[in-house]
Amino acid sequence: MAKEETVVQDINPKDPNKTYGLMELMKGRAPLVDKGGPEESLFSWPHLMLWITVVFLGLLVVLVGISWIFDAPLREPFDVDVPENPAKAPWYFLNLQELLLHMDKSLAGVLVPTVVLGALMALPYIDRNTRDTGIWYGTKKGLQITLFTTVYTLGWITVGVLFDETNIYGGFLRLLPGLQHITVPTGVHLVAGDLALYKVSLATVVAGWLLPVVIMVGLTGLLVAIVEVRWRPNIRERAIALFTGFAVAYLYLIVISMFFRGLGMHLTWPWDLPPNAIPF
């Protein structure tokens, strides 16, 4: 094979009236690094322009089409004194509403979303390895972990929702005699200008806080442990397991709450839903 010739071209032509010397040689990245060379990039005009135009026109056609066929809902006039049954939030908050059925509202409505959003924002500061940027799932293992976590999350949420339906609001705790009558302080609040302890029954604490936290943390921990043992993951693959768990739970809880919750937000089949049970 012929020896490859190295092409050398001056980027700064030499001025014959000056003297030149090598000051320093340092290891670093060339200006072209990661910018894409001529063969890896295309002019925005016309390539990008064409696509953003086509996508816009396509969206417009689809949106007008949908709007032509389906009317936006308008129910009876606003009256909070006569609530609908079931009274459902818009679909993107139905996952939170579903969580409210299973735990204390501070936990479901404030703590869980705060932890999830905090974790999402912290993600890029934990996984900083850029070697596999731009590749779907990073590795083959990443895809396997995604699929496994999807099945894992769907399975456990189904089990949990069905279990809690028979014991909603900690009904099974009534089996433990005395738990209802023990009160514990959970905070302070103002009563007639004075700070007072806010007390709830131990059963509420166990059913609203202790069990849900133990179950959520435990199932997340079990997921991480399985992935750890089965796939020996790197940081990104661990993040894939956790993010997939979040994304699947986010969507699946919406589906359950929207299509499987009827009168009094009790479980029912979609075909047995009362009228107006789907908030659309």
Next chain:
Amino acid sequence: MMLPPIPGPLRAPLDKAIEVNKAVLDLIRQSPPWKSIFRNPYPNTDENRALVMFNSFFLHIMPVKVKRNTLKWNYTFGMGLLTFYLFVLLTITGVFLMFLYVPAAGQAYTDMQRLGTNVAYGQLLRNSHRWAAHLMVLFVFFHMCRVFYTGGYKPPRDFNWVVGVILFVLTLLLSFTGYILTWDQLAASAITVGANIGAASPMYIGGLMKAFILGADDPGPPTLIRVYAFHVILLPFAVFTMVGVHFWRIRKDGGLSAPATGRKARQVIVPSTRGGFSVKDVPAVSPEAPLPAPPEEVRR
């Protein structure tokens, strides 16, 4: 498709028409008003393709060249672009809805009904605003998933991911506040659930949150006007600003994420044997490949 030959007698007038057409177009294109708006010729050369991006206010947000990877449909599925378009369409339809809607508890609901009966295309306007809002929430979520699974959150795009999470929350709030404005029973269910979640914050904050959202102890007329203010001014302004930051950071971070190309180590700047520096191709593809050794002697 081959055009049939032009019959002889028509050829001359047709040629004349084409000539006149071209002359008129040239006249327009060379007129001062046209040239004051379009500062470079039609972008059919590389130079003009670059200039058109620099010279246009609307296009300069985009780079002159994009990575091939950016245009692969199955890399992005266009989710971010679609989300942005939906926001634009929502802004336009939203302004028209503002002409036709009064956010007062006694009138809001009848205004909604009137859109379907007394306003030409009023129902279509409302429908498109409603469905676009739902689609925007859906696409913003899918966009987040796409960015996650392609590793687009990694440095240097780390901060832009955080901006994206904030935009996700703002989109939810924007959609939620709009949902209340219909002032029907769906709105009543939504505000009840929403206020309860707000009130669930620990200690004082819960009460403050509830008062802040409702403007009263229970959902009612004061709720509607403040939800309206959130929906038409505060939240759109916040989204508009954050989208600006989001797009600006895309450019600053080198465009959309893409797999590292072997290019990383293929070209380096080395001192030329003739003095000065030159760009040199390195045969090795591995990013870990060592830099070529400097020439032993550099002539002064």
